[in-house]
Structure formats: C-alpha cells, structure tokens
Amino acid sequence: MRLSKIKKKRxxxxxxxxxRILNARRRKQRSRLA
Structure with a gap:
C-alpha cells in the first residue's frame, strides 16, 4: 500500500x-500571436 501511495503522489x-509548463508555453504563444 505504501508503494502504491507514493507512486500515485509522484x-x-x-x-x-x-x-504548468504546458500552460506557460501556451500563454507565451498567445502573447506572441496577439
């Protein structure tokens, strides 16, 4: 049970x-287009 919990958290x-990284990239692309 401990291993499964740790894996899920990871x-x-x-x-x-x-x-978060993907959202940041999308924001940059939007600002460039705009």
Missing amino acids: TSGFRSRSA
Missing part, C-alpha cells in the same frame, strides 16, 4: 508540473 506531482 505521478500526480509530475502531471501537475508538466501541465
């Missing part, structure tokens, strides 16, 4: 981190 953290 994946969720990685997902949120990648999502």
